[in-house]
Amino acid sequence: MDFSSLLIKWYKENKRDLPWRNTTDPYKIWLSEIILQQTRVDQGLNYYLKFIENFPTIIDLANSKEEKVLKLWQGLGYYSRARNLHFTAKYIQKNYNGTFPVNYKEILALKGVGEYTAAAISSFSFNMSYPVVDGNVYRVLARFFDINTPIDSTLGKKEFKALAEELIDKKNPAEYNQAIMEFGALQCKPKQPNCENCIFNSKCLALKNDNISILPIKEKKTKVKNRFFNYLVFSDKKHTLIKNRTEKDIWQGLFDFPLIETVKPIHQFEKLNLEQYKILNTLTDKSIQKSIEYIHILSHQKIHATFWSIQIDDISCVQNDELKIIKEEIVKYPVPKLIENFIFKK
DNA sequence: TATCCGTGGCT
């Protein structure tokens, strides 16, 4: 048997039962693919179920408020996925009368949908022959063919895409695409792949040449930048102040507290530059409490966050463009994991 | 083209 036949045979015997595999509804396929971008099945599964429950159809999603979509997305990360998801639902409602486009080029043109996701939707929903090339596919092909071209180089992307187009089973593209990704996720894993018991262990060139552990090759390493966040958690008896993050920065569209970012850690409250909160200095009855330092790791940033809790009589006197809310109602707003951790003292 | 954009699990 050839590569794709063996793969599909393996898939039939080993595949997981996942909810988006029991449908060809392009809305559900699209939703699952957006959720699963750079995200493990275990992490995304419950979000998928929540979304389907809250938004059974693309029209339900289109008619929702973005804030509700972000709230349901809270904790999943890469929040532009949620914003683009909502935007695209509205776009399809308006331009396609709520019916998902069936043409590859039109699918690819949707916001938040790149080559991988367009191929996934086209094949899984419409059984069109477009090969998916995701992290799993790069790994499986790099190892089976012992290819050391960096997968994050222009040449590498071109090579692997061409190879994927040769290998896809044109009679059965949907199942082939599922199979190669599932094989990468369960069998040909990044660390400790199960080569001892593998359908390809007599044909895999990287195994033969002892290159399994170094493939696939990536050339770019992301460098992590340190940032120091000083959150001002104002509160009176009932209220606190929160802010919507509208800047081009992390967590766009989510809410957090008034923030003073510094280039190094601040240890004393007096050292903070409280320009827009000058009135604080005139208040005699304020109490200030400093939190521990929260370390929050993102893919490309290391956030050092200190929360300064400032208790005053009437919160309105320090309010500028912040949103004044009942303390307990902060749980209704979409917030980053860091803020959630602080609220629940994790 | 290189960089930005989250979170959590794994070794």
Add this chain to the structure above:
DNA sequence: TAGCCAAGGAT
């Protein structure tokens, strides 16, 4: 344990 990496896409 510090780094790697996961069903990527936008700019």
